[in-house]
Amino acid sequence: MSLNVENPSLTAVLAPPPLRLIDDQGRAVPQHESGGFRLPTVETLLDLYRQMVVARRFDVQVTALTRQGRLATYPSALGQEACEIAAVASLAPQDWLFPTYRDSIALLTRGVEPKDILASFRGDWHSGYDYQQHRIAPQATPLATQALHAVGLATAAKLKRDDTVALTLLGDGATSEGDAHEAFNFAAVWQAPVVFVVQNNQFAISVPLDKQMACRTIADKAIGYGMPGYYVDGNDVAAMYAVISAAMDLARSGGGPTLIEGLTYRIEAHTNSDDPTRYRTTADVDLWRGRDPIERLEKYLVSQGALTEEVRASILADAETLATTTRECMTEQAVIDPLELFEHVYSTPRSALAEQRAFLATELDGDAAASAIANEESAR
Numbered sequence: 001m002s003l004n005v006e007n008p009s010l011t012a013v014l015a016p017p018p019l020r021l022i023d024d025q026g027r028a029v030p031q032h033e034s035g036g037f038r039l040p041t042v043e044t045l046l047d048l049y050r051q052m053v054v055a056r057r058f059d060v061q062v063t064a065l066t067r068q069g070r071l072a073t074y075p076s077a078l079g080q081e082a083c084e085i086a087a088v089a090s091l092a093p094q095d096w097l098f099p100t101y102r103d104s105i106a107l108l109t110r111g112v113e114p115k116d117i118l119a120s121f122r123g124d125w126h127s128g129y130d131y132q133q134h135r136i137a138p139q140a141t142p143l144a145t146q147a148l149h150a151v152g153l154a155t156a157a158k159l160k161r162d163d164t165v166a167l168t169l170l171g172d173g174a175t176s177e178g179d180a181h182e183a184f185n186f187a188a189v190w191q192a193p194v195v196f197v198v199q200n201n202q203f204a205i206s207v208p209l210d211k212q213m214a215c216r217t218i219a220d221k222a223i224g225y226g227m228p229g230y231y232v233d234g235n236d237v238a239a240m241y242a243v244i245s246a247a248m249d250l251a252r253s254g255g256g257p258t259l260i261e262g263l264t265y266r267i268e269a270h271t272n273s274d275d276p277t278r279y280r281t282t283a284d285v286d287l288w289r290g291r292d293p294i295e296r297l298e299k300y301l302v303s304q305g306a307l308t309e310e311v312r313a314s315i316l317a318d319a320e321t322l323a324t325t326t327r328e329c330m331t332e333q334a335v336i337d338p339l340e341l342f343e344h345v346y347s348t349p350r351s352a353l354a355e356q357r358a359f360l361a362t363e364l365d366g367d368a369a370a371s372a373i374a375n376e377e378s379a380r
């Protein structure tokens with residue numbers, strides 16, 4: 001059945017320009033274009049700038065270590081610093097963050113040590129950080145599952161009448177999952193204090209967003225769920241911070257959830273096992289490199305006289321110190337016991353798992369014996 005529409009062009013959908021407070025050239029946008037959001041203070045912006053510069057240095061360093069074979073895998077967030085840092089900066093100490101594999105720099109910004117962030121990427125079976133201490137859930141690899149967990153925690157906080165808000169980060173691809181739909185729907189039905197920040201980096205590995213949905217923006221979907229939605233320039237940290245902070249305030253004061261889409265771009269490959277030249281052009285990547293979130297803020301801060309050479313040098317020195325710590329912790333041999341994997345599954349051992357454990361133990365013994373022989377031979 002087709003709709004009887006006289007003018008089919010009426011059904012054409014055009015994405016609006018995303019909300020921004022600082023434009024590509026590093027200029028504050030006029031008040032009437034700011035959607036009612038206020039530009040954060042220069043002090044706040046300088047702090048966000050520092051965190052973005054440090055986070056990028058970490059990201060670049062970890063990508064290099066992965067290429068050297070020190071880590072099994074690392075999903076880079078290069079180019080997405082504005083979304084990641086704005087999200088963490090909007091959290092109060094009691095709030096919870098529900099991140100994905102892409103969001104290591106968010107963990108870093110919330111105070112997790114590099115060696116603890118990287119434990120699972122080196123091959124350990126569990127995350128290296130204490131979830132309760134940092135109020136950060138495990139970095140989810142199954143897409144969108146963390147959104148449900150965030151809604152669960154937020155609903156519990158509401159029932160307990162405490163003022164905790166949950167913030168979850170999702171990719172554009174994750175919004176194609178049923179779990180994302182369930183999370184958005186029940187967050188709105190239950191008016192849960194949760195904020196969904198979708199980093200639309202335009203690809204789910206090799207699949208562009210227009211192969212996943214036909215609507216204008218992900219943010220538009222919010223209206224269907226019954227919550228506010230914002231389509232924001234995800235490379236403008238000022239806008240991301242202003243919108244996310246407002247959504248956190250709304251959730252904390254009992255106003256329910258918000259869906260925020262940050263339009264951004266993943267500059268690096270999906271992970272080190274991906275070849276992005278198969279599905280996107282160098283021209284596209286160059287275009288987005290030209291919209292760099294750090295350079296944009298830098299221009300603004302310089303124009304305000306807030307970023308002097310001295311301040312910049314001290315931020316770069318901090319970033320280098322962190323890169324050195326990161327390199328050093330990766331040169332230490334990881335102490336990993338693969339058999340530990342079986343220890344916390346059931347309180348009473350199950351026969352199938354016991355068989356698998358015995359199988360792995362035999363394999364590990366074989367490996368140990370083989371490497372002992374190899375060592376002996378090379379010593380001769």
Ligand SMILES: Cc1ncc(C[n+]2csc(CCOP(=O)(O)OP(=O)(O)O)c2C)c(N)n1
Nearest residue numbers: 102141142143171172173174201203204205
């Ligand atoms: C439930 C589920 N299905 C498929 C995958 C395989 N997978 C891993 S990453 C990815 C793309 C995710 O894209 P997006 O949500 O946009 O996040 P990005 O990696 O771009 O940050 C897919 C399909 C998965 N991890 N989980």
